[in-house]
Amino acid sequence: MYLAKINVVLKKSILDPQGQTVLHALENLNYNSIKEVRIGKYIEVKLDVEEKSVAENIVNEISRKLLSNPIMENYYFTLERM
Amino acid sequence: MVEVKKINVGVVVFPGSNCDHDCFYVFDKILKQNVKYIWHKESELGNVDLIVLPGGFSYGDYLRCGAIARFSPVMRSVVEFARNGGYVLGICNGFQILCEVGLLPGVLLRNKSLIFICDTVHLRVDNNRTVFTSNYAQNEVIRIPIAHAEGRYYADETTLSELESNNQVVLRYCSPEGRIDDDYNPNGSLNNIAGIVNEQGNIFGLMPHPERASDPVLKNTDGIRIFESIIKYFIFKKV
Numbered sequence: 328m329y330l331a332k333i334n335v336v337l338k339k340s341i342l343d344p345q346g347q348t349v350l351h352a353l354e355n356l357n358y359n360s361i362k363e364v365r366i367g368k369y370i371e372v373k374l375d376v377e378e379k380s381v382a383e384n385i386v387n388e389i390s391r392k393l394l395s396n397p398i399m400e401n402y403y404f405t406l407e408r409m
Numbered sequence: 410m411v412e413v414k415k416i417n418v419g420v421v422v423f424p425g426s427n428c429d430h431d432c433f434y435v436f437d438k439i440l441k442q443n444v445k446y447i448w449h450k451e452s453e454l455g456n457v458d459l460i461v462l463p464g465g466f467s468y469g470d471y472l473r474c475g476a477i478a479r480f481s482p483v484m485r486s487v488v489e490f491a492r493n494g495g496y497v498l499g500i501c502n503g504f505q506i507l508c509e510v511g512l513l514p515g516v517l518l519r520n521k522s523l524i525f526i527c528d529t530v531h532l533r534v535d536n537n538r539t540v541f542t543s544n545y546a547q548n549e550v551i552r553i554p555i556a557h558a559e560g561r562y563y564a565d566e567t568t569l570s571e572l573e574s575n576n577q578v579v580l581r582y583c584s585p586e587g588r589i590d591d592d593y594n595p596n597g598s599l600n601n602i603a604g605i606v607n608e609q610g611n612i613f614g615l616m617p618h619p620e621r622a623s624d625p626v627l628k629n630t631d632g633i634r635i636f637e638s639i640i641k642y643f644i645f646k647k648v
Binding site: 341342344345348368393394396398399 | 472473476477480509515516518519520521522523563564565597
């Protein structure tokens with residue numbers, strides 16, 4: 328069994344109004360060192376497979392197919408043996 | 410007695426669709442056409458001239474708007490139908506689904522303001538030589554309601570310039586006089602885009618709701634000419 332921890336984030340070129348709003352809120356709280364906030368999605372997936380490479384292939388496939396939209400998002404992930 | 414030809418319309422219903430009845434009503438009660446619902450689990454579309462993907466929140470808008478609807482059984486048939494030249498109209502969530510499934514280029518992002526916008530806006534008809542807009546004048550300004558939180562049209566630079574040079578941008582948000590600028594861009598869409606067609610011109614996606622501006626009772630029928638344009642095309646084969 329593997330646990331995939333997948334992050335889906337908006338591409339750099341795409342405006343993230345939610346991140347900007349949070350950035351403004353943090354500025355109002357006097358966190359002046361914070362320069363950028365980008366908001367994404369975090370997804371956990373458990374896979375019942377033995378080999379890490381198989382798990383990797385599946386996670387790449389589902390991330391491209393469903394979990395992210397390559398037009399606007401990138402994804403990255405880690406795999407942990409359970 | 411002269412038999413009046415009617416077109417056959419299929420309105421797809423996903424769990425969470427909520428404009429399906431409005432679309433059905435317009436084709437059935439106002440325009441007197443043959444219309445049926447097609448449940449998302451169906452894989453056969455049957456004999457239809459036009460498929461409508463209605464507005465709403467298919468599958469709760471989970472993950473991304475339209476992301477899960479894209480993989481429903483009915484969409485496999487809709488994609489096949491569209492790729493074979495079948496006519497498809499996607500309104501609001503339907504437009505989002507068409508983008509997710511790749512039948513239309515680009516994607517619809519969260520509104521720049523982050524606010525769900527429910528309003529009636531001015532739109533300029535930038536291309537009236539389509540099956541869907543032939544009953545409007547070129548550059549005519551119309552008023553149609555919008556109701557969405559994810560309507561900010563985005564496409565990469567190459568795609569955007571292709572859309573523009575092929576005249577695939579059909580509707581743009583504009584001022585009452587038809588001026589296109591940021592003050593009249595409700596959601597932050599690139600180039601004020603409100604609706605586009607594919608290159609072949611058989612697939613139309615738009616964020617505004619023409620079905621909500623089709624019944625004279627509502628005092629605004631600017632939207633009905635989209636549906637009338639489609640019917641005219643099928644009856645007279647004329648754009």
